[in-house]
Amino acid sequence: MSTIPAPQSPAGDVTEYVLTLVCEDGPGIVHGVSGAVVGIDGNITESQQFASAETGRFYMRLQVTSPASAEQFEQALAPVVARHRIEHVLDVAWRPRRTLILASKATHCVNDLLYQRASGHLPIDVPLILANHDVIAPLAQHYGVPFEHRAVAGPEDKAAFEARVLEIVQEADIELVVLARYMQILSPELCEALAGRCINIHHSFLPGFKGANPYRQAYARGVKQIGATAHFVTTDLDEGPIIEQDVIRVDHTRSPRELMAIGQDAESRTLRQAVGWFAQSRVLLDGTRTIIFR
Amino acid sequence: MSTIPAPQSPAGDVTEYVLTLVCEDGPGIVHGVSGAVVGIDGNITESQQFASAETGRFYMRLQVTSPASAEQFEQALAPVVARHRIEHVLDVAWRPRRTLILASKATHCVNDLLYQRASGHLPIDVPLILANHDVIAPLAQHYGVPFEHRAVAGPEDKAAFEARVLEIVQEADIELVVLARYMQILSPELCEALAGRCINIHHSFLPGFKGANPYRQAYARGVKQIGATAHFVTTDLDEGPIIEQDVIRVDHTRSPRELMAIGQDAESRTLRQAVGWFAQSRVLLDGTRTIIFR
Amino acid sequence: MSTIPAPQSPAGDVTEYVLTLVCEDGPGIVHGVSGAVVGIDGNITESQQFASAETGRFYMRLQVTSPASAEQFEQALAPVVARHRIEHVLDVAWRPRRTLILASKATHCVNDLLYQRASGHLPIDVPLILANHDVIAPLAQHYGVPFEHRAVAGPEDKAAFEARVLEIVQEADIELVVLARYMQILSPELCEALAGRCINIHHSFLPGFKGANPYRQAYARGVKQIGATAHFVTTDLDEGPIIEQDVIRVDHTRSPRELMAIGQDAESRTLRQAVGWFAQSRVLLDGTRTIIFR
Amino acid sequence: MSTIPAPQSPAGDVTEYVLTLVCEDGPGIVHGVSGAVVGIDGNITESQQFASAETGRFYMRLQVTSPASAEQFEQALAPVVARHRIEHVLDVAWRPRRTLILASKATHCVNDLLYQRASGHLPIDVPLILANHDVIAPLAQHYGVPFEHRAVAGPEDKAAFEARVLEIVQEADIELVVLARYMQILSPELCEALAGRCINIHHSFLPGFKGANPYRQAYARGVKQIGATAHFVTTDLDEGPIIEQDVIRVDHTRSPRELMAIGQDAESRTLRQAVGWFAQSRVLLDGTRTIIFR
Incomplete structure (x- = not known):
């Protein structure tokens, strides 16, 4: 569907890697890591770092092109990783992440994700959309994405739905679960099982409103800004680390x-x-905050 | 596809009308028009007006609920219309406008328009999408909108394409033509034939760039804001009255x-x-400016 | 200090009035009011109205130029005011409102208000700045605005401060009290005495934070948008009707x-x-919401 | 005037440095520079880098705390600087830059700069404001900043004014010249003499307007966004590299x-x-673009 060419791969036998790491802050980390990059004839094409005054931890993200294999890159990193007790993830840049989408009736978020993926703007693979309603089926079909419908009428259905989520996560080696307006509250067990890899979206307003029918509340209070917050799911409902927020201006003439x-x-x-x-x-993740290396 | 209920019709035999009018500014217009509304037992649910210091003209938009028929409303308006030499349009509020979409290869604008229409947020009917490429066909099919492909390889094709546009406009009684990234320049004759009912979208930047490959130019100059401008089509290419503009912040790390x-x-x-x-x-329209009664 | 000319007065003996009104919604109000305007040879230069679905009330704001005196305008309005039980206020447009500013240590809001007033962009007169700290004294002096300092060390001081506020409000016929980062909580009695004419500003975030040191909390949670809310003061602390809100984007690199x-x-x-x-x-005011006729 | 504490200096004998550098892109630069930092027991507190696909050049900015002196830091850098032909600047972080402000009649930019400086948010020292009108004198006096008025009635005055600018730049060792709505066009000679250290501000719109009275033009065309662009001054009037842009939404009701x-x-x-x-x-600076390391 897209007329936009995919990001160009580096020429020849060169691979573009993305490396993220976190450790205690201290001298010599950048020097050590950049030494490993030099050791594999790598070239740094993008680099960000952040030392958190809050937690005393150091975060880094690198994009590196190199003729070396991932194993060779890992070997080059091994000494500095050991020296600074670094937790790190090495991956191929732009590799589509295996993503499970959970949905209910609302189509807007699913439509946007699938369109952006089809346009080549969003590097995700979606092996399945799992939903507790069937309204999204035609949309999934249009974009050629498998769709599975499981009604959730009671607690037993919900447990079965969540068991199915975990099954897919394991079978399809899912890296990211997206709650695209999935309107069921996840059990604490599922939240924990998906910690750090499950993103939720919810409305948000200035000031914040809790409870049912927030658009009604926002209307009654006459808010002038409405928005949305995307955050990691934690057992604290809607209180996980914030990844992104946006707001749009409104006025008194807008109906609910x-x-x-x-x-x-x-x-x-x-x-x-x-x-x-x-x-x-x-x-x-930096404790309860996110570091966003844009 | 939408789970959102349509705007509620007024109860019983009441109709909601939308009335727009323009005339020379002067005393008594609002009094005269509101008198006509009183005369049909109408209730004004929304009203905006604007007196242009630029052109000396007075603009008004009313939404009115009334048990009267459109003919009765017109009769009630007739004396004030004559007295102030008012040009006016009376229509039913929320009636979907018959809209012809012209497209080329790019899908993003068409996808958004069709999705918003299907979601009930955009009151348009689309009897046809006419395109000089066929890539949009599956998208049109998904949304159940007729699609017609006519290649434009040379001047003769273009003349035929434009003749087909005018044919559809007449046959389907088209009220609005949308250039949804249609990448052919319209002939002056077609611009004139569609004056005031043809909307185009194009990129825009701060400062403005003319000529080919504007994203490349914007990148080279290091712009910090990129955006888009929707405007009426006139024979002055990309210089018609502006309807809406939006911008998004960018920085030096963004590739073209x-x-x-x-x-x-x-x-x-x-x-x-x-x-x-x-x-x-x-x-x-107020000369070269638009009045937007939001 | 300003190089910008003041808004032009209408020519000759013509006065520009601003009329605001509210009543039960129903047919004939606009017709009646516009009839009164016709009756004084008035010309409507700006007009907004809003019918609240929430409260069933109708709100209107008019700017009118007319050779008539305010008394003549009132007389012309009297019948329609009586017929629709309209509450209304008639004033001269652009007349500076008598404004008392309350402040503490922070200078940013006071500086902005005084600069904008001096530049001719803000139609207020400030007979006095009353503060419980003296740091603002030089700023007030620079702009030629009287300044009074009253320390608030304990409950008795606070009562005296508030008594002084009420005294000034009465003596100087104050129309608006602005809490320009005045860091004392007003007593319920003062809130009530100033209802509908006292504006407060406070920080606000997505999501909202309560309690001490909000910037610290916002930092800890990693918010991506911070902003401010201006609202009418009510006895519900920081919960009064919202007048205006604004937000600015931030990221993890920003220190508290x-x-x-x-x-x-x-x-x-x-x-x-x-x-x-x-x-x-x-x-x-429309119940707990504000109608802003921009 | 400010109640906000200055940025905390690092403890003890530690200095916080800011290092910026540019060179041909290639492997080993980060490793070499970070090695120099390790060599002086430095800790990197902030770091950004960017490799320009446009020019093939590599840009880096580091903040480093270290017990070493600037001379020791320079010595540690010398080998890597020579090896990669690096152009670099080493400075003390947060050191106020010596800034000459040029102004005319408009006060808004000067007022904002002086207020922000006094509040501790803007690390600049202003040894002088030089203006071709005297309206800013009281503002300068309020903030305790020396002010000099030189009328510019003809070409000779202008040459004398520019000579005075260069004299101050040399005598006061000025690092930045800010045209705070200074309404004279600089001569090409002065532009060249101040290249890379002279910032101008001008209005900007979507789309761009050239020539006299842009607010009038923007009004006539009915623009929906107006803004401002801050850029380096070059001999191409208003066409220098863009540093920052901002826009604000407007509509047809706004007067010029x-x-x-x-x-x-x-x-x-x-x-x-x-x-x-x-x-x-x-x-x-990256050719005609700016790299902004926020």
């Missing part, structure tokens, strides 16, 4: 229905942005 | 490819907004 | 100190905007 | 006067941001 349309647009864009950053290894 | 992805998102949203306002009779 | 600088800029602009709209009679 | 007020606010904030980044060594 119009507020909802505007909010849905904000949700789509905010979720897309968060998923895109995650898929490019640009999101790191 | 990324600038294009960001620009396409801005184009989709800006075009959607302009089409939505037009379809709700919210766009009036 | 930088977040504060960004937040202060948002506060200054948001408060200035709210005060400006109030001073032009553009802010009406 | 209101557009000007909105535009002035955009100008103040945009210029402040550009000056702040320059003063923190965050602005590097």
Whole structure:
């Protein structure tokens, strides 16, 4: 569907890697890591780092082109990794992340994710959309993405749905679960099982509203800004580390229905942005904060 | 596809009308028009007006619920229309406007328009998408919109394409033609034939760039904001009255490819907004400016 | 200090009025009011109206130029006011509102208000700045605004401070009290005495944080948007009707100190905007919501 | 005037340095530079780099805390600087840059710069404000900044004014010249003499307008976004490398006067941001583009 060429691969036998790492802050880390890059004839094409005053930890993200294999890169990194007790992930840049989408009835977020993927702007593979309603089926079919419908009428259905989630995660080696307006609350067990790899989107307003029908509350209070927050799922409902937020200006003439349309647009864009950053290894966790290496 | 209920019709035998009018500014216009509304037991649910210091003209848009028929409303308006030499249009609010979409290869604007229409957020009917490439065919099919492909290889093809446009406009009683990234320049004759009912979208930057490959130029100059402008088509290429503009912040790390992805998102949203306002009779022309009654 | 000419007065003996009104919604209001305008040879230069689905009430704001006196305008309005039980305020457009500024140590909001007033962009007169600290004295002196310092060390001081506020409000016939980062909580009695004419500014974030040191909390949670909310003061602390909100994008690299600088800029602009709209009679109350007739 | 504490100096005998560098891109640069940092027991607190696909050049900015002196740091850098033919600047972080402000009649940009400096948010020292009008004198006096007025009535005055600029630049060892709405066109000679250290602010719109009275042109065309662009001064008038841009949404109801007020606010904030980044060594030139290391 897309007329846009994929990001150009580096020429010849060169691979572009993305390396993310975290460790205690201290002198010599950058020097050690960049020495490993030199050791594999690598060239740094992008680099970001951040030392957290909050946690005393050091975060780094590198994109490196090199003729070396991943094994050779790992070997070159081994001494510095050991010396600074670095936790690291080495991957191929732009590799599509295996992504499970959970959905309910709302189509706006799923439509946006699938369109952006088809346009070549979002490096994700979607082996399955799992939903507790069937309205998304035609959309999935249009984009050629497998779709599975499991109704959730009671607690037993919910347990079965969640068991199915974990099954897919294991079978398809899922790297990211996206709650694309999936309207069921995840059990604490599932939250924990998916910690750090499950992104949720929800509406947000200035000031924040809790409870049912937030667009109604926002309307009643006369808010002038509505928006959306994409965050990692934790057992604290809607309180996980924030990945991205966006707001749109509104005024008193907007009906609750119009507020909802505007909010849905904000949700789509905010979720897309968060998923895109995650898929490019640009999101790191610093305690309860995210580091976004844009 | 949408889970959102359509705008509620007024109860019983009441109709919601939208009335737009323009005339020389002067005393008594609002009094006269509101008198006509009183005369048909109408209730004003929305009203905007603007007196242009530039042109000395007065613009007004009303939404009115009334048990009267359109004929009765017209009769009630007739004396004030005559007295102030008012040009006016009376229509049913929220009536979908018959819209012809012209397209080429790019899918982003068409996808957004069709999705928003299907979601119930955009009151347009699309009897046909006419394109000089066939890549949009599957998208049209998914949304159940007729699609016609006519290649444009030379001047004769172009004349035939434009003749077909005029034919559809007449046969299908088209009210709005949307150039959704249609990459052919319209002939002056077609521009004139569609004056005031043809909307185009194009990229825009701060500062403006003319000529080929604007994303390349913007990249070279290091712009910090890129955006999109939706405007009425006139014989002055890309210089017609502006309906809507939007911008997104960028920085030096963005490649031309990324600038294009960001620009396409801005184009989709800006075009959607302009089409939505037009379809709700919210766009009036004041010389070279638009009055937008949001 | 300003090089910008003041808004041009209408020519000759013509006065520009601003009329705001509210009543139960129903047919004939606009017709009646516009009839009164016709009756004084008035010309409507600006008009907005809004019918609240929430409260069933109708709000209107008019700017009218007319050779008539205010008394003649009132007489012309009297029948329609009586017929629709309209509450209304008639004033001269652009008349500077008598404004009391309360402050503490922070200078950013006071500096912005005084600069904008001196530049001719903010139609307020400031007979006094009353503060519980003296750091603002030089700023007040620079702009030629009287300044009074009253320390608030304990409950008795606070009662005396508030008594002084009420005294000034009465003596100087104050129309608006602005809490320009005044860091004392007003007593319920003072809130009530100033209901609908006292504007406060406070920081706000997505999501909202309560309690001490919000910039610290926002930093810890890693928010991506910080902003400010200007609202009417009610006895519900920071929960009054919202007049204006603004947000600015931030990321993980911003220190709490930088977040504060960004937040202060948002506060200054948001408060200035709210005060400006109030001073032009553009802010009406609809229950717990504000109608902003921009 | 400020109640905000200055950025905390690192403890003990440690200095925080800022190092910026540029050279041909190639392997080993980061490793070499970080080796120099290790050699002086330095700790990298902030680091950004960028390899320009446009020019093939590599840009880097580091903040480093170290017990070493600047001379020791330079000695440690010498081998890698020679090896990669690096152009570099080593400075003390947060050191206020010596800044000459040129002004005319408009006060908004000067007021904002002086207020932000006094609040501790803008690390600049201003030994002089030089203006071709005297309206800014009281403002300068309030902030305790020397002010010099030189009228420019004809070509000879202008030459004398520019000679005085160069004299101050030399005598006061000026690092940055800010044209804070200085309304005279600089001679090509002065542009060249100040290349890379002279920042101008001007209005900007979507689309761009050239020539006199741009707010009038923008009004006539009905633009929906107005903004400001801060850029380095080059001999191409208003065409130098862009440092920062900002836009604000407007609509048809705004008079040219209101557009000007909105535009002035955009100008103040945009210029402040550009000056702040320059003063923190965050602005590097990549041909006709700027690299902004925020």
